Amino acid sequence: MASARSNLYVLSVLLLAAVCDAHWGWWAPAPAAPVAPPKPVDAILSEDFYSYTCPQATDVVKKVVLSILKKNRNLAGGFLRLHFHDCWVNGCDGSLLLNSTADNQAERDGFTNFLIRGIPEIDEIKEALEKVCPNTVSCADILALAARDATAGVGGPSWPVYLGRRDSRVSRALDADTNLPFPSLNFTELVQNFAPKGFGAREMIVLSGSHTIGRTHCNGIGPNLYNYTGIDDLTNPALDSKFARVLKKKCPKGNRTNIVDMDRTKNLFDREYFKGVLNHKGVFISDLALIENTFGLRVVTELVARSSSFFREFADAMVKMGNLSPLTGAEGEIRKHCQFVN
Numbered sequence: 527m528a529s530a531r532s533n534l535y536v537l538s539v540l541l542l543a544a545v546c547d548a549h550w551g552w553w554a555p556a557p558a559a560p561v562a563p564p565k566p567v568d569a570i571l572s573e574d575f576y577s578y579t580c581p582q583a584t585d586v587v588k589k590v591v592l593s594i595l596k597k598n599r600n601l602a603g604g605f606l607r608l609h610f611h612d613c614w615v616n617g618c619d620g621s622l623l624l625n626s627t628a629d630n631q632a633e634r635d636g637f638t639n640f641l642i643r644g645i646p647e648i649d650e651i652k653e654a655l656e657k658v659c660p661n662t663v664s665c666a667d668i669l670a671l672a673a674r675d676a677t678a679g680v681g682g683p684s685w686p687v688y689l690g691r692r693d694s695r696v697s698r699a700l701d702a703d704t705n706l707p708f709p710s711l712n713f714t715e716l717v718q719n720f721a722p723k724g725f726g727a728r729e730m731i732v733l734s735g736s737h738t739i740g741r742t743h744c745n746g747i748g749p750n751l752y753n754y755t756g757i758d759d760l761t762n763p764a765l766d767s768k769f770a771r772v773l774k775k776k777c778p779k780g781n782r783t784n785i786v787d788m789d790r791t792k793n794l795f796d797r798e799y800f801k802g803v804l805n806h807k808g809v810f811i812s813d814l815a816l817i818e819n820t821f822g823l824r825v826v827t828e829l830v831a832r833s834s835s836f837f838r839e840f841a842d843a844m845v846k847m848g849n850l851s852p853l854t855g856a857e858g859e860i861r862k863h864c865q866f867v868n
C-alpha cells in the first residue's frame with residue numbers, strides 16, 4: 527500500500543515537472559521564445575549613431591553648451607527642462623522647439639511651457655553642427671545631449687545618451703498641456719502623470735530633483751501662495767511660514783513673471799532641493815507634495831543623505847526618459863532649423 531502511494535507520488539511529481547517544462551520552463555531551461563520580445567529602445571538608438579556621419583557631433587554640442595554655461599550657468603536648468611518637456615509630449619522628437627504657425631498653436635506656446643527658455647541656445651548648437659555636418663544631427667538628439675552636458679556641467683551626474691532620434695513635423699499646445707505636470711499637483715496626481723510614461727513614484731521623486739537647478743516664474747508659485755486647492759487667498763499649510771513670507775515678497779499676488787531661484791544653490795546640481803523640501807521650503811505645491819505621505823517622506827529623506835544614490839538614480843531615470851518613443855529610421859525628418867519643419 528505504502529509503495530503504491532509512493533509510486534503515485536513519483537508519478538505526479540514527474541507529471542508536474544513535464545507540465546512546468548512545457549509551459550514555463552521552470553523545471554528545465556526554457557526553450558527559445560517563439561515570439562521575439564519587443565525591441566528595447568536602446569537597440570534602436572545607439573551611443574555611436576553619428577560615428578560615421580558626424581563623429582564631431584557630441585564634442586560640438588558639449589563645447590557650445592559649456593561656452594553658454596560660462597556666460598550664464600543658470601541656463602543649465604533651461605536645457606534640462608527642455609529635454610523633459612520634449613520627451614513627455616509624444617516622445618523625444620524635438621516637437622517642443624517648433625514655432626506656432628497661423629493655423630497651429632505649437633507645444634512651446636502651451637500654458638505648461640510659459641516663458642520656457644533655452645530655445646535660441648539650442649539654435650546656436652544646431653548652427654554649429656550644421657557647419658560641420660549639414661542635415662545630419664536631429665534637434666531631438668541635440669536636446670538630449672545638451673541636457674546631459676548641462677547637468678554634468680553644473681556638478682551633476684553624467685549618463686550615456688543614445689542617439690538616432692528624428693524630428694517630428696507635428697507640435698500641438700494641447701498635447702503639452704494634457705501631458706506635462708502642473709505645479710499644483712498633489713502626490714497622487716504626480717504619480718498618475720508619470721505612470722503612463724512607465725515611471726514609478728520613486729523615479730518621479732528622483733526626477734523632481736531636477737529642481738535643484740534653474741529658476742521659476744511666479745506663475746507656477748501662485749497656487750502655493752494664494753490659491754491652494756483652488757481656494758482664494760489660501761496658502762499651502764505645508765509651506766514653512768517664514769519661507770512663505772519671503773516668496774510672497776518676491777511674488778506679489780497676481781504677478782506671473784517675476785523670477786525666483788529653484789533652491790538655495792540654483793547653479794549647482796546637488797541635494798539641496800531635497801533638503802529644502804524636507805524643511806517645507808518648496809516653491810511649488812508639487813515640490814511639497816513629495817513628502818505628503820510616508821513613502822515620499824522616506825524616499826526624500828534617503829535622497830538627502832550624503833551617501834545617497836540620488837546621482838545614480840537620476841542618471842538612470844534620464845536615460846529612460848531620453849528613450850521615450852523616439853522617431854527613428856524613415857520617420858520624421860532631420861530639421862535644418864530646429865524651430866521650423868523643413
Ligand code: HEM
Nearest residue numbers: 603604606607610707708709733736740741742743746812
Ligand atoms: C514632477 C513634476 C514637475 C512639475 C510639476 C514641474 C514644474 C515646473 C515648473 C512650474 C517650473 C518653472 C518654470 C518657469 O516658470 O520658468 C519648472 C522648472 C524646472 N523644471 Fe520642472 N516640473 C516637474 C518635473 C520636472 C522634471 C522631471 C524635470 C527634468 C527631468 C524638471 C526640470 C526642471 C528644471 C531644470 C526647471 C528650471 C527651468 C529653468 O531654469 O529655466 N522638472 N518645473
